[in-house]
Amino acid sequence: DAKTTQPNSMESNEEEPVHLPCNHSTISGTDYIHWYRQLPSQGPEYVIHGLTSNVNNRMASLAIAEDRKSSTLILHRATLRDAAVYYCILRGLGGGSNYKLTFGKGTLLTVNP
Amino acid sequence: NAGVTQTPKFRILKIGQSMTLQCTQDMNHNYMYWYRQDPGMGLKLIYYSVGAGITDKGEVPNGYNVSRSTTEDFPLRLELAAPSQTSVYFCASTRGTGGTEAFFGQGTRLTVV
Numbered sequence: 001d002a003k004t005t006q007p008n009s010m011e012s013n014e015e016e017p018v019h020l021p022c023n024h025s026t027i028s029g030t031d032y033i034h035w036y037r038q039l040p041s042q043g044p045e046y047v048i049h050g051l052t053s054n055v056n057n058r059m060a061s062l063a064i065a066e067d068r069k070s071s072t073l074i075l076h077r078a079t080l081r082d083a084a085v086y087y088c089i090l091r092g093l094g095g096g097s098n099y100k101l102t103f104g105k106g107t108l109l110t111v112n113p
Numbered sequence: 114n115a116g117v118t119q120t121p122k123f124r125i126l127k128i129g130q131s132m133t134l135q136c137t138q139d140m141n142h143n144y145m146y147w148y149r150q151d152p153g154m155g156l157k158l159i160y161y162s163v164g165a166g167i168t169d170k171g172e173v174p175n176g177y178n179v180s181r182s183t184t185e186d187f188p189l190r191l192e193l194a195a196p197s198q199t200s201v202y203f204c205a206s207t208r209g210t211g212g213t214e215a216f217f218g219q220g221t222r223l224t225v226v
Contacts, residue, residue, distance in 0.1 A: 030211065032211050032212045034214070034215075036215070042219065042220075043203050043205075043217035043218055043219050043220050044156070044203070044205075044215075044217050045217065046214040046215060046216070049212055049214065051212065085155075087155075091210055091211060091212075092210065092211060093210055093211035094210060094211075095163075095210075098210045098211070099144065099161065099163050099169070099210065100158060100161060100171065101144075101146055101158070101161070101205065101207065101215055102158050102171075102172070103148075103155050103156040103158075104155060105155045106155060
């Protein structure tokens, strides 16, 4: 799997927007950018994914740089429930290493009341 | 749909005992994964499977075995439990690679004493 780099931790205030960055300079043309999050004492849960265009869903937005070497997960109004570890993952199509689903260390997001 | 179901939720084993962690999914997903997560750490891939009858090693397979006789089930076997296997174990499934999202179980918390 192509590598991603995320900050170890970030802090935000409740009801403010949060921008979580991810660098993936070795991304290939068929790699999808996925974001998952893990709330305390729970299994990871899917947040959003995209290939080239920016994506929005009920949980978050994903902004993808034009050269695709970086992306940003945007939480529009952070709540205390958004405090979690956020993982940015690349996943390509087809076989080989793309079969695996491997996680890095992620970004620990702290939300202050 | 139940999604990904793991049993048991908690288990205490004595050193040298054996057990099987059960994982089943009802989404007809081809790809299934087992992870372990030690306290304060990220997820480490133990084994994965790309379909019934096909399994492969992940990052930390030693001390574990898996089988995949059906699409739905992907049990993880610990033959001779050791204290180093004390961890939280997560099972996950996806329909495919690329842009398909992963679904996770709620985890099995295993303590080996």
